[in-house]
Each structure stands twice: as structure tokens, then as C-alpha cells.
Amino acid sequence: MSGNDATYIHELTHLFTWKYRSHTLREGIADYVALTILPGAAVGPNEGKAWNLSRIPLEVLECLGTIKPIPGWVTTDPLRRSAYYFASYRFAKYLVEEGKLRYFDEALRLR
Numbered sequence: 026m027s028g029n030d031a032t033y034i035h036e037l038t039h040l041f042t043w044k045y046r047s048h049t050l051r052e053g054i055a056d057y058v059a060l061t062i063l064p065g066a067a068v069g070p071n072e073g074k075a076w077n078l079s080r081i082p083l084e085v086l087e088c089l090g091t092i093k094p095i096p097g098w099v100t101t102d103p104l105r106r107s108a109y110y111f112a113s114y115r116f117a118k119y120l121v122e123e124g125k126l127r128y129f130d131e132a133l134r135l136r
Contacts (some may be wrong), residue, residue, distance in 0.1 A: 031059035031066035046092045053117025070107040089116045
């Protein structure tokens with residue numbers, strides 16, 4: 026609660042993201058809300074560090090916006106876990122700020 030860590034905001038946001046079928050979307054929105062309220066704060070595995078998008082592992086990018094099960098490495102590999110959450114955040118940030126979240130959510134429901 027000191028203002029350096031927004032993980033509690035992230036977790037509270039999950040009360041509103043449960044309806045999304047995509048895990049990356051749920052996690053990305055939770056990080057987006059947390060970092061909008063406390064910019065630069067630590068959230069989950071990313072303690073205020075930014076990733077270079079060109080260095081996100083392909084297996085992370087393949088998960089974005091899908092309804093695939095959560096990969097096992099999300100809990101066992103700290104580097105890919107961090108990339109997964111950062112990429113999820115950037116994906117959700119794009120959808121929210123471009124006004125495309127509603128359309129994306131509707132498309133997922135049709136699957």
C-alpha cells in the first residue's frame with residue numbers, strides 16, 4: 026500500500042475480468058488498470074521493468090488473445106512468466122486505448 030506496488034490493484038481488478046475467456050486478456054487488463062492507477066509501480070512478476078517488445082518469446086506471443094489453457098511455463102519459468110504478463114499488458118492496453126476491447130470480446134464469445 027506504499028504506492029510502489031500495484032499488485033493489490035491487479036488482484037482486485039480480477040473481480041471484473043473473470044468474464045473474459047482469454048487468460049492473457051484477464052491478466053493484461055488487470056495490469057493495465059493497476060499501472061494506470063499507479064504508473065511505474067511493480068505489478069506481479071514485473072517490478073516496474075519494461076520489456077523490449079522485439080524480445081518477447083514467440084511462445085508468449087502465440088498465447089495473446091487466445092483461449093488456450095495457461096502454459097505450464099507461466100508458473101515455472103520466471104523469464105517467460107515476466108514476458109507473458111508484459112505482453113498481456115501491452116495487448117490489453119492496445120485494445121482499451123484503441124477502443125477495440127468490446128469487439129475483441131464479442132469475437133471470442135463467437136468461438
